[in-house]
Amino acid sequence: MIELVRTNDAVVISFVEALMRDAGIACMVADQNMSVMDGSLGILPRRILVDSEQADEARRILADAGIAHEIRDA
Structure with missing residues (x-):
């Protein structure tokens, strides 16, 4: 498993x-x-x-949802 997002924002976590x-x-x-x-x-x-x-697909989904800035660098 790889880290996709790291945040303390509960809304972002729920959205992802x-x-x-x-x-x-x-x-x-x-x-x-x-x-x-x-x-x-x-x-x-x-x-x-x-x-x-599934990391690439997951990153694409987050980018399409407008939260690409939350994605951790690979």
């Missing part, structure tokens, strides 16, 4: 998850439970991971 779900691309949000460490302040970013074989 919905886009991936609609496209049939499995994704995983890593570091969700790190809020215990930061006192639930949302300081620590969460990572959205996708299978490396």
Whole structure:
């Protein structure tokens, strides 16, 4: 799996998850439970991971949705 997005913006995370779900691309949000460490302040970013074989398609979907600036460099 590769890191597609890293953010602490819950709206972006939800949006990316919905886009991936609609496209049939499995994704995983890593570091969700790190809020215990930061006192639930949302300081620590969460990572959205996708299978490396679907990474190009996932990047294209995010670009088409207008959030290409959120994509982590490969």
